[in-house]
Amino acid sequence: MAALRFRIAMSLDGYGAGPSQSRENPLGIGGERLHDWVFPLAAWRAPHGLEGGEVNASTAVVEELLDNVGATIMGRNMFGGHPGPWDAKEPWNGWWGHNPPFHHPVFVLTRFPRPPLTLDGGTTFTFVTEGIQAALAAARTAARGQDVALAGGANAAQQYLNAGLVDEMVLHLVPILLGGGEAVFKGVTDLHGLQLVHTVAAPGVTHLKFARHA
Amino acid sequence: MAALRFRIAMSLDGYGAGPSQSRENPLGIGGERLHDWVFPLAAWRAPHGLEGGEVNASTAVVEELLDNVGATIMGRNMFGGHPGPWDAKEPWNGWWGHNPPFHHPVFVLTRFPRPPLTLDGGTTFTFVTEGIQAALAAARTAARGQDVALAGGANAAQQYLNAGLVDEMVLHLVPILLGGGEAVFKGVTDLHGLQLVHTVAAPGVTHLKFARHA
Structure with a gap:
């Protein structure tokens, strides 16, 4: 079955975004530093x-992450915008x-229904109000045999981790402190069998790959 | 000048000890798992x-950590025992x-005075009530040209990190979650120039070495 693959950039003190996240500052204060390692890469730019x-x-790590992914799941906060029901006038x-x-x-996890959104380049956003299992089932079907990427944010990832549904996890550990x-891993106390299988040291980041023990 | 070198084992969620630390359970619940990688090593056993x-x-990492250390600083909680003034009857x-x-x-950081304690094998414990700068000065003198190890715990380490006094830091990142x-790095928001210089992947642990940029 198609694997659910989660990747996230994390600071030494365990944060995936800095403090004071907002529409103007979606990664929080200093959070953009978590991604400094990836932006210069040809494998990310292409x-x-x-x-x-x-x-x-980092090139092989990024290529592997982008390879064989047929659908993506993300939380409402990662999709972004305002809290609460969707604004029909200015969506x-x-x-x-x-x-x-x-x-x-x-597939975007949300409590608020919204019609699907089709943008250019083959990207469609489907808004799922029935929870993480429903979103995963829909994503697996849509992926047509390829894997499903769990893009984040932290809250969505924590729900899937706590349900034991994540098959692969890659932490991009960035050697900085965000302080908040x-x-x-808030509220996550068990990796449900995910074990460290591979470590890659690269400029500005250490990649830690976890997979289920065979 | 003799370098101040800090090393600590840390979980993926950023903890150096598990929840509910006590005299009976000094590493907290699950905290002993942070050290599973080191106990089997000949370099640790010797x-x-x-x-x-x-x-x-991990062998070369442990050998390097033990090499050229002439004195150690630790906090009261790492030395352990009871809170408050020292028990004179049952020290x-x-x-x-x-x-x-x-x-x-x-050198043990404490707010409560106590005479020095000499044990076997050349280990003496000196109790320093004048703060982190005084302890570092005394340790540097005692180290006779060798380096000073900052053994922890977290509170003592945070004081030295926030004062910008740490010259080298090694994180033994253990791929587990402690959940609390x-x-x-509680209260630490700045590495004061410490930069990741070396990563070593080893069984059950990833070693991340930080040093000041030359």
Whole structure:
């Protein structure tokens, strides 16, 4: 069955976003530093329509993460915008502009119903109000045999981790302190069989890959 | 000048000890799992008077940590025992028995005065009530040109980190969740120039070495 794969960048003190997240500052104060290692990479720039970039020890990690993914699941906060029911007059359509980098079906966990949203480049957003199991089932069907990526944020990831539904986890450990923000493992006390299988040291980041013990 | 070197084992969720620490359970619930990687090592067993043991990728890390250390600083909670003034009738003499594994002068940060304690094997405990700067100065003198180890616990480490006095930091990142306990970087928001210089993947642990940028 298609694996559910979770990846997240995390500070040394365990945060996946800095303090004081807002629409203007979606990653929180200092949170953008969690992603400094990825932006220069050619492997990251290409799917975002950008030319050039670096090749280093992170390249194979990013290529593997992007490979064989047929659908994505994310939480409402990662999709972003305002809290509460969707604004029908000025709908929030995500952080990513008219051509988001997913290029496959994306399922957004929310308590508030909304019709599907189709943007350019093959990205569709489907809003799921029936919970994490329903979203995973829909994503698996949509992925047509490929894997499903769990994009975050922390709250959505914690729900899947606590349900034991995550098959693979990659932590991009960034050697900085954020001092507060969104704790990646808040309320999670059990990895449900996920074990460290691979570590990659790269410029500005250490990649830790976890998988279920065979 | 002799470097102040801090090392600590830390869970994925950032704890250096589990929840509910006590005299009976000094590492907190589950906290002993932070040290599972080190106990089998020959490099750890030898200074503890034990024969045999394993050699793996952690060996060089442990040897480097034990090398060229002439004195150790630790907080009151790591020395252990009861809170408040020292019990004169039944004095707490540390967790380590009559022959502690330090074999050099150890300086314990405390608010409560106590005469020095000399145990077997060259380990002396000196109780410092004048704060972290005084303890560091005394330890540097006692180290006679070698480095000073900052053994922990978290509170003592946080004071030295926040004062920018730590010259080298090694995190032994253990791929488990503790779900609570003593947060290694609680209240620390700045690494004061410490940068990741080296990563070593080993069985059950990933070692991250930080040093000041030259």
